[in-house]
Amino acid sequence: MTDNQQESAAGFKHRSVLLDEAVDYLVNDPAGCYVDATFGRGGHSRLILGQLGDSGQLMGIDKDPEAIRVAGKLAADDARFSWFHGSFAQLDEALDSKEWAQVNGVLMDLGVSSPQLDDASRGFSFMRNGPLDMRMNPEQEPSASQWLATADEKDIADVIWRYGEERFSRRIARLVVARRQEEAIETTRQLAELVAEAVPKKEKHKHPATRTFQAIRIFINRELEDLEIGLKSAVDRLAPGGRLVVISFHSLEDRLVKRFMRDLAKGPKIPRGVPVTADQEQSGFRLVGKASKANEQEIEENVRARSAVMRVLERVAN
Structure with missing residues (x-):
């Protein structure tokens, strides 16, 4: 090393x-x-x-x-x-x-x-399936999944826009709120697939969930x-x-x-x-x-x- x-x-x-x-x-x-x-x-x-x-x-x-x-x-x-x-x-x-x-x-x-990115159990990366956590200090609440389960659609859209500069933030937030009525969003894979479904135009060489994961992580950890x-x-x-x-x-x-x-x-x-x-x-x-x-x-x-x-x-x- x-x-x-x-x-x-x-x-x-x-x-x-x-x-x-x-x-x-x-x-x-x-x-x-x-x-x-x-x-x-x-x-x-x-x-x-x-x-x-x-x-x-x-x-x-x-x-x-x-x-x-x-x-x-x-x-x-x-x-x-x-x-x-x-x-x-x-x-x-x-x-x-x-x-x-x-x-x-x-x-x-x-x-x-x-x-933190490489450990799937921390939930920071859409590249590795694991619990949707994203907390740098796991002793503090809420986790990303806890927040997504209760936040208003407008608040979710605002966070994804403000901290991720994601132009499809409203579409993503709308689908999050609709999907959580059917099942709890508890894993990184669930969120990554949801964002990919919500984003109509994909950026070349960039996963569609990149901005959303960044935004939620920044928000959760202040x-x-x-x-x-x-x-x-x-x-x-x-x-x-x-x-x-x-x-x-x-x-x-x-x-x-x-x-x-x-x-x-x-x-x-x-x-x-x-x-x-x-x-x-x-x-x-x-x-x-x-x-x-x-x-x-x-x-x-x-x-x-x-x-x-x-x-x-x-x-x-x-």
């Missing part, structure tokens, strides 16, 4: 995308405190620890109990590492538990991990809401010179991250004609480099890397 390919307790492998690039941008002080806000199976964390000195510290955060089991093993092997079970929306709580007022860097590798909270908490806790590194995998995430970083780097909007000092015009943040994408070799080795976009923001040192 290579350095950038980690294996979960269940045997599902995960290859961290843009691994070296992300960690190179993140770690600029070997004695600093860092957060891997999406621990996953520890690919980024292990490389970060490899760049830290004896006094450096790293915290891993994840919603998924399977990820936390792996994090617990890493913490037992390396005293510089600690973990927090929760969302990066709880970043302030996580840092307060360690009495870290500031950190030198925060890494967010967004979206669903390979082990991914965009958590991202907004997590981004704000991260920049609030960055020390001078500290960096926020974010890897996103679909346009909704990337647009949110891009706007957030761009607006911070631009600084406050001051009405025309209002007298300000030079200090008041300074934003306190700067964008580091341009958006990065995986190269052809990485995409060839890991097809999931093809949609990855990495952006970096730095708090300007005083």
